[in-house]
Amino acid sequence: MSLRLQPVQVATGSNDIESQLAFAGGLLVAILVQLCEQHEDQAGRWYLEAGFGRLDQPHAPTFANLEEAQDWIEQQLSSTAVPTS
Amino acid sequence: MTMLLRKLESIATLSEGERGAIHDLPARARTIPEGQDIVRDGDKPSQCCLILHGWTFRYKLLGEGRRQIFSFHIPGDTPDLQSLHLHTMDHSLAALTDATLAFIPHDSLRELTLRFPRLGAILWRDTLIDAAIFREWMSGMGRKTAFGRIAHLFCEMYMKLKAVGLAEDYRCPLPITQGELGDALGLSNVHVNRTLQEMRGRGLITLRNKTLVVHAWDELCRSAEFDPTYLHLSKTS
Numbered sequence: 368m369s370l371r372l373q374p375v376q377v378a379t380g381s382n383d384i385e386s387q388l389a390f391a392g393g394l395l396v397a398i399l400v401q402l403c404e405q406h407e408d409q410a411g412r413w414y415l416e417a418g419f420g421r422l423d424q425p426h427a428p429t430f431a432n433l434e435e436a437q438d439w440i441e442q443q444l445s446s447t448a449v450p451t452s
Numbered sequence: 453m454t455m456l457l458r459k460l461e462s463i464a465t466l467s468e469g470e471r472g473a474i475h476d477l478p479a480r481a482r483t484i485p486e487g488q489d490i491v492r493d494g495d496k497p498s499q500c501c502l503i504l505h506g507w508t509f510r511y512k513l514l515g516e517g518r519r520q521i522f523s524f525h526i527p528g529d530t531p532d533l534q535s536l537h538l539h540t541m542d543h544s545l546a547a548l549t550d551a552t553l554a555f556i557p558h559d560s561l562r563e564l565t566l567r568f569p570r571l572g573a574i575l576w577r578d579t580l581i582d583a584a585i586f587r588e589w590m591s592g593m594g595r596k597t598a599f600g601r602i603a604h605l606f607c608e609m610y611m612k613l614k615a616v617g618l619a620e621d622y623r624c625p626l627p628i629t630q631g632e633l634g635d636a637l638g639l640s641n642v643h644v645n646r647t648l649q650e651m652r653g654r655g656l657i658t659l660r661n662k663t664l665v666v667h668a669w670d671e672l673c674r675s676a677e678f679d680p681t682y683l684h685l686s687k688t689s
Binding site: 406 | 518638643
């Protein structure tokens with residue numbers, strides 16, 4: 368499945384604004400937001416602000432970079448297991 | 453046993469005889485380091501603990517390292533009192549900070565409640581209040597925003613600490629990390645961090661050096677939909 372990212376700015380109610388929409392097969396599957404300096408040791412990481420369908424997580428993960436985020440998204444989308452988290 | 457007396461007298465009135473019986477309970481004090489389990493899911497304990505100093509929390513571990521924290525406990529609380537009647541632990545209890553605990557044998561507590569049935573009723577009242585707190589947390593996690601959940605927890609902890617003389621002037625210890633707040637309230641670290649920033653930005657609170665200062669109590673309560681009735685701190689309510 369081909370993933371495509373599109374830069375966008377999101378009103379998260381914080382200084383976390385720079386974001387990427389993630390599309391899989393043309394459909395929006397996730398919104399990733401880069402964490403600003405107020406998150407200290409987490410700053411610069413990408414946070415799963417919203418995930419749809421199989422990417423809807425009660426405990427949203429963060430990723431070191433967009434490659435890691437895309438790997439995770441692909442893995443979740445291709446997984447046949449029932450999501451537990 | 454002064455902390456237990458303080459706690460029970462925050463929710464009920466005790467007679468001299470009852471006070472004496474609690475005072476004479478045999479107990480062995482032990483200090484548990486921060487992060488260490490006190491009693492674990494599946495254990496069959498033969499004693500309950502009373503917190504003398506420090507904080508503890510109840511939790512359960514799920515798959516993939518997920519943790520749900522159910523409650524935070526402060527001096528005067530007996531967070532595993534249920535083990536007196538429910539013999540197998542269905543969750544774990546751990547030290548949130550270094551904590552000094554007095555371990556009271558089940559046999560002694562059982563005997564106390566037989567000799568002083570009114571004390572049994574007061575301990576029962578305490579466990580019913582515990583259940584009321586769970587209902588509030590459930591309403592929060594099911595229906596409140598991150599802001600409402602965190603604000604509610606701050607109001608609750610302040611009121612509980614104040615009732616046992618450990619808080620005043622809208623200032624109290626709050627040794628809970630952002631990760632622990634998230635695990636307790638079903639929020640990610642990121643969401644907790646943003647929400648705390650917003651609370652600070654609105655001038656409602658300061659949270660520094662494990663101390664919470666509430667600058668606008670009424671507004672914090674309003675935004676949390678906090679009504680302290682469920683804590684039943686008045687002895688007759």
